[in-house]
Amino acid sequence: MTLETTLAAIRPADEPAMAAARELHGRLTKPAGSLGALEELSIRLAGLAGVCPPPLPAPATVAVFAGDHGVHAQGVSPWPQEVTAQMVANFVAGGAVVNAFARQAGVDVMVIDAGVAIPLHGGPNLLDANIRRGTRDMTVEPALTREEALAAVELGIAVAGQLVAAGAKCLLTGDMGIANTTPAAALTAVFTGAEPAAVTGRGTGIDDAMLAHKTEVIAAALARHTPAAADPIGVLAAVGGLEHAALAGFILGAAAHRVPVIVDGVIAASAALAAAAFAPDAVAAMVAGHRSAEPGATVALAHLGLEPLLDLGMRLGEGSGAVLALPIVASAVRVLHEVATFDSAGVSEK
Ligand SMILES: O=C(O)c1ccc[n+]([C@@H]2O[C@H](COP(=O)([O-])O)[C@@H](O)[C@H]2O)c1
Numbered sequence: 458m459t460l461e462t463t464l465a466a467i468r469p470a471d472e473p474a475m476a477a478a479r480e481l482h483g484r485l486t487k488p489a490g491s492l493g494a495l496e497e498l499s500i501r502l503a504g505l506a507g508v509c510p511p512p513l514p515a516p517a518t519v520a521v522f523a524g525d526h527g528v529h530a531q532g533v534s535p536w537p538q539e540v541t542a543q544m545v546a547n548f549v550a551g552g553a554v555v556n557a558f559a560r561q562a563g564v565d566v567m568v569i570d571a572g573v574a575i576p577l578h579g580g581p582n583l584l585d586a587n588i589r590r591g592t593r594d595m596t597v598e599p600a601l602t603r604e605e606a607l608a609a610v611e612l613g614i615a616v617a618g619q620l621v622a623a624g625a626k627c628l629l630t631g632d633m634g635i636a637n638t639t640p641a642a643a644l645t646a647v648f649t650g651a652e653p654a655a656v657t658g659r660g661t662g663i664d665d666a667m668l669a670h671k672t673e674v675i676a677a678a679l680a681r682h683t684p685a686a687a688d689p690i691g692v693l694a695a696v697g698g699l700e701h702a703a704l705a706g707f708i709l710g711a712a713a714h715r716v717p718v719i720v721d722g723v724i725a726a727s728a729a730l731a732a733a734a735f736a737p738d739a740v741a742a743m744v745a746g747h748r749s750a751e752p753g754a755t756v757a758l759a760h761l762g763l764e765p766l767l768d769l770g771m772r773l774g775e776g777s778g779a780v781l782a783l784p785i786v787a788s789a790v791r792v793l794h795e796v797a798t799f800d801s802a803g804v805s806e807k
């Protein structure tokens with residue numbers, strides 16, 4: 458599917474299915490509202506699927522999109538750029554945190570080279586879809602051409618489509634890219650209107666001086682390009698990253714197929730803002746897995762109107778927080794499938 462056909466396929470949540478889920482919740486053997494946020498989540502997922510109860514979110518795949526960043530040259534990350542490629546090899550070998558969490562949760566891991574600077578060795582779960590060996594330095598020129606940004610968005614759409622065609626009932630976002638919290642902050646500033654200082658964080662761990670410098674780098678890039686939120690391809694091209702653009706497409710693809718997509722941390726949240734800028738109704742497919750410690754994540758989720766399921770102080774990326782949230786999503790849906798009603802179980806009502 459192209460971006461255009463994907464956007465045309467995205468529809469609002471189905472109100473009758475949501476009403477049916479709300480009504481069913483009122484008849485299940487529990488005090489009304491006692492499952493808190495899980496009730497609203499299950500109602501939203503019924504609206505997405507257009508049926509009550511909605512499908513259980515299994516099988517599920519976390520797609521880890523990897524890319525490198527020209528802005529790394531500005532000294533915005535304490536880590537060398539080659540760690541991106543090295544961690545991709547670690548994902549493929551099954552040795553990263555996301556792999557351990559995925560085995561625990563029964564989630565498949567797929568790794569996509571969207572824009573890693575160093576050529577990678579293949580593996581059964583590695584898709585070589587490299588669009589460019591890292592973005593350009595956004596402080597000097599646009600990070601991507603519009604064509605490259607569109608190609609990355611359509612890569613994400615294709616990956617979502619492929620996974621859904623293979624039977625996935627839930628998609629999870631993952632990312633890997635040294636320096637990618639810098640474009641994430643820039644995207645979040647553009648799409649929410651927040652000041653760079655409000656959305657720039659310490660990423661993998663930087664001191665106060667480096668944080669101040671990183672904030673200035675982002676402000677300078679925004680001043681140079683003045684990207685317009687109404688032109689999401691232009692924004693992704695000016696100050697985005699290949700994994701950010703691909704994640705935006707991945708989220709749009711999930712929404713077009715009416716499959717839930719669990720959004721991981723600050724990189725995914727910035728991509729979710731881009732997806733919502735393309736298609737506001739795509740928010741119906743999004744589940745915020747967790748609240749990343751990175752400040753931009755909270756700003757982005759608030760803008761999207763999403764309440765994260767977990768708040769564990771995590772800031773790893775890789776899809777780790779999304780994978781942790783999957784069993785909660787599954788439990789929320791399972792309630793609508795399996796819990797007895799007051800009537801069927803012979804339990805007295807108040
Ligand atoms: O998911 C998050 O919220 C998150 C927060 C901070 C860092 N990360 C990960 O750390 C890397 C980017 O950090 P940095 O400091 O190099 O910009 C990248 O690989 C991300 O997956 C991820």
Ligand SMILES: Cc1cc2nc[nH]c2cc1C
Pocket residue numbers: 536540544632633634661773774775
């Ligand atoms: C080691 C390491 C692992 C990561 N996973 C996601 N981002 C990362 C960044 C670093 C530096």
